[in-house]
Amino acid sequence: MAIVAAVDDSERAAHVLKEAETLANDLNEELHALHVFERSELVDVLEKEVEGQDLTENWEVQQVAEDIVSRALPDAERADPTVAVRVGDPGSEIASYAAENDIRYVVVGGRQRSPTGKALFGSVTQAVIFDSPVPVVNVALE
Incomplete structure (x- = not known):
């Protein structure tokens, strides 16, 4: 089994990781770091159209995900998590990754939001909590 840290490209990623x-370490499990690109982000990453290719296998996409994880690693003791990348809706992709990869816990970094913010805007953390087939640990930030 493994523990997966769902990381984005923010300061929160280091805390989540x-x-x-x-x-x-406490459970003696593997560590995975997962970054999910939304399709709109791929324009900045690839700067080209990639027809028929699995975008998670694209070298540039994988490198950007590995860079995001490596920026979050300086405070981490373990320097070699398995880095995974997905493309799509972050909440759905994180839950799918957990279901497909023998994951024990998903660790996410949520933010406090106002009641209006919760009603008007979707939350990746909320989606993962509702859709994940495994327990979710929310690292409360800000």
Whole structure:
């Protein structure tokens, strides 16, 4: 089994990865770091159209995901998580990754939002909590 840290390209990623690493060490599990690109982000990453190719296998996409994880790693003790990348809706892709990869816990970094913000805008953390087939650890930030 493994612990997966769902990381984005923000300062929160280091906190999420550190918490996932602590959990993985405590439970003697593998550590995975997952970054999900929304399709709109791929324009900036690829700067070209890629027809018929599985975008998760694209070298540039994988490199950007690995760079995001490596920026979050300086505070982490374990320097070699399995880095995975998905393309699509982050909440759905994180839950799917957990279902497909023998994951024990998903670790996410949520933010506090106002009641209006919760009603008007979707939340990746909320989607993962509702859709994940495994327990979700929310690292509360801000």
